[in-house]
Amino acid sequence: MTDAPAPGLETRDLSARAGTSLALRGVTAHFPPATFSAVIGPNGAGKSTLLRALLGLTAPAGGEVRLDGRPLAGWRRAERSRAVAYLAQTEPLPENAGVREVVALGRGAGAWRWGLIPTHPWTEADEAAVTTALSRTDTLQFEHRRLSELSGGERQRVSLARALAAEPRYLLLDEPTNHLDLGYALDVIRHVRCEVAGGLGVVAVLHDLNLAARADRLLLLHQGEVLADGPPETVLTPEHLYAAYGVRVKTLHDGGRLVVVPEH
Numbered sequence: 001m002t003d004a005p006a007p008g009l010e011t012r013d014l015s016a017r018a019g020t021s022l023a024l025r026g027v028t029a030h031f032p033p034a035t036f037s038a039v040i041g042p043n044g045a046g047k048s049t050l051l052r053a054l055l056g057l058t059a060p061a062g063g064e065v066r067l068d069g070r071p072l073a074g075w076r077r078a079e080r081s082r083a084v085a086y087l088a089q090t091e092p093l094p095e096n097a098g099v100r101e102v103v104a105l106g107r108g109a110g111a112w113r114w115g116l117i118p119t120h121p122w123t124e125a126d127e128a129a130v131t132t133a134l135s136r137t138d139t140l141q142f143e144h145r146r147l148s149e150l151s152g153g154e155r156q157r158v159s160l161a162r163a164l165a166a167e168p169r170y171l172l173l174d175e176p177t178n179h180l181d182l183g184y185a186l187d188v189i190r191h192v193r194c195e196v197a198g199g200l201g202v203v204a205v206l207h208d209l210n211l212a213a214r215a216d217r218l219l220l221l222h223q224g225e226v227l228a229d230g231p232p233e234t235v236l237t238p239e240h241l242y243a244a245y246g247v248r249v250k251t252l253h254d255g256g257r258l259v260v261v262p263e264h
């Protein structure tokens with residue numbers, strides 16, 4: 001790899017700790033803008049640790065993370081969090097708040113209420129960004145409902161809207177389809193794809209390999225190292241999946257889409 005600045009999120013020979021153990025070792029990967037990248041791998045492979053390192057929440061034990069060609073460590077925190085949004089596995093959201101209010105949190109609204117200092121006075125641009133995020137995630141229809149009145153799938157779309165309201169360049173998602181039925185899970189992927197078509201760079205940790213097959217590119221982690229990296233057809237091979245998961249699978253093509261089927 002050259003040292004030329006590349007747009008996107010990038011790790012170079014990254015090692016990172018989770019607790020006291022080294023959860024990532026020598027990970028070199030590139031997550032470009034306008035691309036849907038999925039990080040896959042068995043439990044404990046280091047996927048969440050990678051997301052935390054990309055967010056700057058875990059400092060590298062070796063190597064580095066770059067954001068749009070600049071080392072992450074050189075970015076100011078506020079600047080970095082405007083560029084990269086994060087949707088955690090479990091979002092600590094205020095249950096009694098209205099949907100619009102929750103999405104507005106993505107732009108720093110209501111900071112005082114949550115014990116934070118507002119970054120800027122609320123503007124029409126903030127209001128417009130909230131409306132756009134609600135509309136793009138099909139949540140405008142229930143903007144006046146409380147969060148506690150929504151189904152799991154609807155809540156996940158509200159969480160996505162909250163992240164999109166910040167108008168980030170990159171969005172990191174940790175198992176965004178966890179606990180969702182097939183319809184809602186596909187819905188999340190469809191919304192992600194729309195945002196990617198608009199230029200957003202998405203990095204999603206996914207456990208469902210058939211959902212991951214819908215990404216543009218995959219990074220397969222195993223025991224903290226990169227086992228495979230590239231388009232789904234080159235990563236989701238029976239050999240790679242046996243090496244990572246210890247499960248024999250076959251891959252099929254259905255209408256141009258790759259499908260992974262366990263043999264037992």
Ligand SMILES: Nc1ncnc2c1ncn2[C@@H]1O[C@H](COP(=O)(O)OP(=O)(O)OP(=O)(O)O)[C@@H](O)[C@H]1O
Pocket residue numbers: 018019020021022023041042043044045046047048049050
């Ligand atoms: N707080 C911690 N203290 C010690 N070890 C940790 C801690 N968090 C994670 N680990 C270890 O680091 C390794 C990577 O964990 P990580 O959560 O990144 O994996 P993952 O691929 O996201 O797993 P999962 O799919 O189960 O969520 C695992 O071996 C895990 O046990």
